[in-house]
Amino acid sequence: FESTDIPLPTFPFEEYMIRKAEQVNKALDEAVVLQPPVKIHKAMRYSLLAGGKRVRPLLCIASCELVGGDESWAMPAACALEMIHTMSLIHDDLPFLDNDERRRSKPASHEVFGESTAILAGDALLSLALEHVAVNIAGVSPDRVVRAIAEMCSAIGVEGLVGGEFVDIASEGKDVSLKELEYIHVHKTAKLLEAAVVCGAVIGGGNAIEVERVRNYARCIGLLFQVVDDILDVTKSSEELGKTAGKDLASGKATYPKLMGIENAKSFAGELLGQAIEELAYFEASKAAPLYFLANYIASRQN
Ligand code: GRG
Numbered sequence: 001f002e003s004t005d006i007p008l009p010t011f012p013f014e015e016y017m018i019r020k021a022e023q024v025n026k027a028l029d030e031a032v033v034l035q036p037p038v039k040i041h042k043a044m045r046y047s048l049l050a051g052g053k054r055v056r057p058l059l060c061i062a063s064c065e066l067v068g069g070d071e072s073w074a075m076p077a078a079c080a081l082e083m084i085h086t087m088s089l090i091h092d093d094l095p096f097l098d099n100d101e102r103r104r105s106k107p108a109s110h111e112v113f114g115e116s117t118a119i120l121a122g123d124a125l126l127s128l129a130l131e132h133v134a135v136n137i138a139g140v141s142p143d144r145v146v147r148a149i150a151e152m153c154s155a156i157g158v159e160g161l162v163g164g165e166f167v168d169i170a171s172e173g174k175d176v177s178l179k180e181l182e183y184i185h186v187h188k189t190a191k192l193l194e195a196a197v198v199c200g201a202v203i204g205g206g207n208a209i210e211v212e213r214v215r216n217y218a219r220c221i222g223l224l225f226q227v228v229d230d231i232l233d234v235t236k237s238s239e240e241l242g243k244t245a246g247k248d249l250a251s252g253k254a255t256y257p258k259l260m261g262i263e264n265a266k267s268f269a270g271e272l273l274g275q276a277i278e279e280l281a282y283f284e285a286s287k288a289a290p291l292y293f294l295a296n297y298i299a300s301r302q303n
Pocket of ligand 1: 089
């Protein structure tokens with residue numbers, strides 16, 4: 001489902017991703033200092049610095065730069081988004097939620113530090129995220145900072161991650177309709193990706209039209225992210241099927257391929273990618289290139 005009919009601008013995307021991810025990793029490393037009480041700080045750093053594609057920070061920075069902002073303005077928000085994402089993964093892996101022993105190719109936080117420390121490390125990352133934005137954004141007017149924080153909070157709470165997780169848990173063992181599946185994915189996955197690009201555009205000084213365009217772009221790639229995830233679950237090699245994909249299939253969890261068939265799920269992914277790219281047509285192509293390639297990366301990723 002690559003958008004083969006749309007000409008690719010020339011852009012060193014891989015180099016861009018590596019460079020930006022390095023900057024983000026450095027900023028994250030500096031944001032959580034190892035200090036007493038050591039165990040909880042270790043747990044926070046363990047999960048935050050355990051790898052990860054850094055998609056949300058990259059979206060935030062790319063969106064800020066798209067509307068003429070500077071990377072340094074967006075960096076505290078980019079780090080905050082990764083802290084929020086990481087805390088949601090720590091909590092999601094807990095035995096009473098998804099009960100996953102591994103995350104980002106390493107033992108899950110609760111396996112290493114115990115459940116209570118994992119819960120508290122997640123809580124600490126969440127509050128640090130918001131504090132980090134409020135305290136560390138420099139050179140940006142306070143009203144933009146407040147708007148960015150509000151956008152993040154809405155992606156965290158019942159209109160976002162919490163709401164999506166709640167409905168996901170509530171629908172366990174039941175037949176899930178396509179509409180319910182979309183609700184879960186929009187809230188569990190798409191909202192934080194949306195917050196990432198919107199925060200970037202707001203911090204970068206984007207006008208209302210620009211913010212709306214990137215918001216629409218993000219809504220498409222957010223859902224695309226999950227549709228692709230579901231397709232990967234089906235198409236992963238049989239060797240990998242013993243792990244996460246196998247678990248999802250065995251648990252009878254609803255997925256796009258299950259509800260609409262693999263071919264329809266692939267077409268849906270193609271449509272979402274096309275729509276996302278259409279939203280970017282509003283911007284100068286050279287400036288929109290990072291977001292353009294990020295959408296293609298999400299569509300064609302293999303993990
Ligand atoms: C936010 C207060 C609060 C609580 C958390 C547990 C929970 C509520 C929500 C679950 C959220 C969740 C685990 C959503 C799935 C998100 C997702 C698509 C994860 C995979 O993202 P990638 O592929 O992972 O970007 P990496 O490791 O690359 O960062």
